[in-house]
Amino acid sequence: MSETHHTADTQSPSGESRQLTRLAACNLSHGFGDGVVLEDISLAVEPGEILAIVGPSGTGKTTLLRLLAMFEPPDRGTVEVDGEDVWALSDDQRLALRRRIGMGFQTRSLFSASVSDNVAYGLRVRQSWGERLRSAIENVVGRRDPAPSVERALETVGMADKMHRDARSLSAGEAQRVAIARALAPDPDVLLLDEPTSNLDPRNTAAIESAMREARSHGIAVALATHDMQQAQRVSDRTAVLLDGTCIESGPTDRIFENPADDRVRRFIEGKLVY
Numbered sequence: 001m002s003e004t005h006h007t008a009d010t011q012s013p014s015g016e017s018r019q020l021t022r023l024a025a026c027n028l029s030h031g032f033g034d035g036v037v038l039e040d041i042s043l044a045v046e047p048g049e050i051l052a053i054v055g056p057s058g059t060g061k062t063t064l065l066r067l068l069a070m071f072e073p074p075d076r077g078t079v080e081v082d083g084e085d086v087w088a089l090s091d092d093q094r095l096a097l098r099r100r101i102g103m104g105f106q107t108r109s110l111f112s113a114s115v116s117d118n119v120a121y122g123l124r125v126r127q128s129w130g131e132r133l134r135s136a137i138e139n140v141v142g143r144r145d146p147a148p149s150v151e152r153a154l155e156t157v158g159m160a161d162k163m164h165r166d167a168r169s170l171s172a173g174e175a176q177r178v179a180i181a182r183a184l185a186p187d188p189d190v191l192l193l194d195e196p197t198s199n200l201d202p203r204n205t206a207a208i209e210s211a212m213r214e215a216r217s218h219g220i221a222v223a224l225a226t227h228d229m230q231q232a233q234r235v236s237d238r239t240a241v242l243l244d245g246t247c248i249e250s251g252p253t254d255r256i257f258e259n260p261a262d263d264r265v266r267r268f269i270e271g272k273l274v275y
């Protein structure tokens with residue numbers, strides 16, 4: 001990244017300093033083979049807000065999150081961090097940006113180890129080589145206490161009391177919460193969550209929604225893909241509605257729900273737009 005790009009810091013209530021990060025899709029189009037999945041999407045997630053990306057199944061929400069997470073370059077348009085086209089940067093520069101993004105994706109499963117080791121894994125993969133070397137040395141000399149950030153992340157999702165459990169023994173809801181703790185442990189500037197509460201009971205759903213609010217209160221930019229309109233209404237500041245790969249409306253969540261401009265959005269909210 002160039003030396004001149006704009007960044008800003010904020011002080012969270014806990015006194016930490018954070019780089020405020022804006023992640024944006026600009027005129028982004030993408031497809032697989034001959035099929036177009038996303039068409040001309042322009043959408044940003046701002047620091048300290050929760051953006052809900054809603055729409056029927058198969059409309060391209062996961063694809064959009066994967067592009068925002070820089071898994072692959074879009075066919076057309078750009079993904080930008082603080083105004084920088086991430087695919088115009090060097091691999092190292094892009095990797096440095098990617099380390100600032102926490103991801104909770106549906107397919108990400110926990111491995112066979114303790115809950116705290118699973119969460120610490122999120123820390124290790126985002127460490128620089130120097131930091132990794134230091135942790136490796138600490139492991140060799142036997143300092144294996146969970147890092148404070150691992151404990152904090154588990155507390156945020158209400159799982160600190162289970163940090164020594166084998167991750168394979170967790171319920172689906174608990175495992176989802178641990179997967180989110182893993183995304184939170186490196187203290188990302190941006191958090192991307194793909195259907196983080198699908199198939200969860202109200203208690204686990206509430207724990208995950210409160211973790212999202214907590215992330216927002218620390219200045220993290222949170223983007224949430226969900227087909228659950230009530231969830232979007234409960235937690236998000238802004239909502240973007242995707243239909244057939246295009247963003248048909250976006251704006252403040254209250255306004256979208258109370259007075260949508262697009263009739264398809266109104267029908268989707270009312271549950272009358274069936275796919």
Ligand SMILES: Nc1ncnc2c1ncn2[C@@H]1O[C@H](COP(=O)(O)OP(=O)(O)OP(=O)(O)O)[C@@H](O)[C@H]1O
Pocket residue numbers: 032037055056057058059060061062063064227
């Ligand atoms: N790697 C891929 N190869 C081919 N087609 C793909 C690939 N990934 C996604 N698609 C297609 O792109 C479309 C959008 O999929 P995507 O998973 O982004 O939708 P979604 O809105 O997240 O759906 P859901 O809510 O069901 O998860 C689907 O038709 C899907 O089959």
